[in-house]
Amino acid sequence: MKILFDETFTSNDGKQRSRNIWYGYADISVEGMYGKSIKLTEDFMDQLCDIIKxxxxxxxxxxxxxxxxxxxGSAVTQDAIGDNIRPTIMVREKAGMFITNFNISDHDFAVNIDAILLFKANLEKRLSSH
Structure with missing residues (x-):
């Protein structure tokens, strides 16, 4: 992965500071029988945790x-109406709590949602334990 941007924004009243870090080109897609799909491994979770820490x-x-x-993600997939979808994993840390969200294609939802939800839960648990 390559860092794309690292920016911090401060609210007008100065009470909130939001640091936002964008990484590109995560190798998380594999070619499947019906097109590309997201593949989440333990090694990738290790990599995310190391970067975040x-x-x-x-x-x-x-x-x-x-x-x-x-x-x-480094690859794009088309959804059923022809839009290109780039898998994206988003993580937020606030007050020591972590929330993750995924942007995925309809294909990934159909074939991978259980694995994605498990990865999400394990990543949040692991990050919160640090």
């Missing part, structure tokens, strides 16, 4: 009130 360790000084990560 490293990024959080650089939040010294004027620390943000929340940090958001956007991990874009």
């Amino acid at each position: 490293k990024d959080l360790s650089t939040n010294k000084g004027n620390a943000p009130t929340e940090t958001n990560w956007y991990f874009y």
